[in-house]
Amino acid sequence: MTKNHSSHPSPLAVEIVGEGFPVLCLHGHPGSGQCMGIFTHFLSQNYKTFSPDLRGYGRSQTHTGFAMGDHIQDLIHLLDQHHIQKCLILGWSLGGILAMELAIRYPERVSGLILVATAAYPRSNHPPITWKDNLLTGLAGIINWIRPGWRWNINTLGQRSLFRYLMVRQTPQSYEYLARYAVPAFIRTSKYAQEALNQALRQGYNQEGQLQHIQCPCLVLAGAQDRHITSAASKATAELIPRSEWICYEQAAHLLPWELPEQIEQDLQIWLKKTPKVTLNSARD
Structure with a gap:
């Protein structure tokens, strides 16, 4: 994911629910902001949740190719549009990778991270598909x-x-x-989004060497039987982020929020309660 971008920020369709400290909720691939409803239905009771459709997904369609790094500029543009100086970011799979990129590049904009089924060096052990x-x-x-x-x-x-x-x-x-x-x-994930992800994977995406720069509190959740991004990869990410907590769920895989919604909600609420700075405008990490 290069830092040089050839395209201008693209406006994103976004679902906004609730009031309070902003929480940016980033979906995976294939996905959409609506997929993050498993989190926003309870987070929006105390916070203002923003769930965008990333470029090339859902209602944020594009007719030209782009690079994975362009998602970062789109998201910064979204924060600026809504006058958000600092937010908590919750990212699932690809969304978690983008959340870490934002925390690395724009640490002053990120109060904390919740990373779900993701890794800075995403590794798979998925069997061949027939x-x-x-x-x-x-x-x-x-x-x-x-x-x-x-x-x-x-x-x-x-x-x-x-x-x-x-x-x-x-x-x-x-x-x-x-x-x-x-x-x-799945139906509304464009070929351009697929191509951008494939290009990043072919280039051997790996940001583990940058994780020490993430100084905000972080919660990392993984499914022990995740074949798409292994729990070992998620654990390695958690171990490299200085202020992180890692939770692994034994009977779960990549779609763990849809497998264990009540448990995930409970664990997020516990972490938010014991890490109050991530949802305070006065937070200084």
Whole structure:
């Protein structure tokens, strides 16, 4: 992710809920701001949450290619538009990578980080994907979109599809989240967003060497069975950030917020309560 950007900031569609200290909620790939509703439904009770669709995702469509680093300029532009000098950032997967980039490049704008299923050096141990995997995933996804959370579909198709690598807990509730948020987000993820991510991965993205510059408090959450960004990669990130706490959930994978929503909410509330400076305008880290 280079620091030189060829394009101007792009305006982002954003969902704003609540009042209070600003919390910027950044989705993964494929994703959209709506996917962050699993967090904003409770965070917005005490804070003002901003959930943008990143460039090339959801309602923030583009007709030209861009680089991953352009997301950073888009997000700084968004903060400036809303006169936000400092905010807490919650990032899931790709969103967590962007959150760390913001904290490294613009430390004065970031009061704290909550990083979910992500890493500064994202490593995967996902098995090779077969045509059968894609077929079963497509069928399971379509049926689940028509009839969310149907146990027959979960048991017959879902557990044999690629969803088995995304979620350990194959529950009707987690599949309802897939239907409500994941399918619309997947459909509206542009080829330009996919190309930008692929380019960064081909270049061997690794920011572990910059993590010592993140001085704000940080909470890192990981699923022990995450195949997309391994828990070992997340743990390495947590260990390199000076003021961090790491929580690993044994029976969870990459979509852990949709697998363990109540537990995630509880752990976030505990961390926010014991780390009050991350949501105070007077915070000086």
